[in-house]
Amino acid sequence: MDGTWTISELAEHAAAALSADGSTQVSGRVRDLPNERLIRWYTTIGLIDPPLGRRGRTALYGPRHLLQLVAVKRRQATGRSIAEIQIELATATDETLERIAALPTPPAVSAPPPARVEKPSRPNFWSARPDVSYTQATVPDDYGKPPPPIVQGVRLAPGLTLVLDVPVLNDDDLTAIEIAARPLLQELQRRGLVSAPENPTSLSARPTRRSQ
The missing domain is CATH 3.10.20 (Ubiquitin-like (UB roll))
Known part of the structure; x- marks a missing residue:
């Protein structure tokens, strides 16, 4: 992880980390990967720290924000409620967030490639997003339960x-x-x-x- 990111770049990094091991598929109630709107909402309720600063009008985020965002989604995937997560992570240290977020280890740097190498295409961060088509009727697990x-x-x-x-x-x-x-x-x-x-x-x- 290096430097700072915009809110969209932070969302992409978190989505890549969660898609790497299929964490978003653990719980049927946690289906959407992080996006800018969700990050702003988490910041409002104290689950994510305020931005590190701004470049002009662009808010900048750092490694701790990524740990917080992924840690929240990990806990949601185990069935924890937002209230429970707020209590646990409101004052969590970086070490605690690293343990919960369990970010995938980046691959080792290989030897320089041959002179002519095609530029790799941008990873598809949303490849793990579930099918949301309505070709087949489904009934959620919590249907009929109190809100x-x-x-x-x-x-x-x-x-x-x-x-x-x-x-x-x-x-x-x-x-x-x-x-x-x-x-x-x-x-x-x-x-x-x-x-x-x-x-x-x-x-x-x-x-x-x-x-x-």
């Missing part, structure tokens, strides 16, 4: 997310959480366990469905 609960993830500060199993959080709820969390944030910041929030006067909550 999964909605989980609200409230990001209090970088690296600190409050997960609530509630259907709705309104502005009054967020204001109350912000006021109640101030002493905790101040103590954690004093101990150097979390950094100060980017916008300490505003909290955000996004609903998270178990089937995502």
Whole structure:
């Protein structure tokens, strides 16, 4: 892994890692490989760190973002819910993410090829995507079961997310959480366990469905 990537390049690297061993086929509820929209959503709920920086208007991502993205999909493939993954990976170290993500080892560099070599075609990162045609009717495994609960993830500060199993959080709820969390944030910041929030006067909550 080298340097930084755009969000589309990050999605391609993650898709290649997951397609290498067929991880996306383990669970019928985890079918789509990562894309830009999913990466932005994971960043909003605290599963992926904010971008390292920007080149102009282009957000840049690094190796830790790749580990986080692949680790989330690995856990989803084993049947874990988003809420469970948030609790486990919200403050995971690089070593923990490397163990869970288990990125494929890049092939060894071979000797220089002969003088004339055709440029290899770009790998097809979506080759492992399942057939989504409707030529044959299928019934999902969870048909008829109650819908999964909605989980609200409230990001209090970088690296600190409050997960609530509630259907709705309104502005009054967020204001109350912000006021109640101030002493905790101040103590954690004093101990150097979390950094100060980017916008300490505003909290955000996004609903998270178990089937995502």
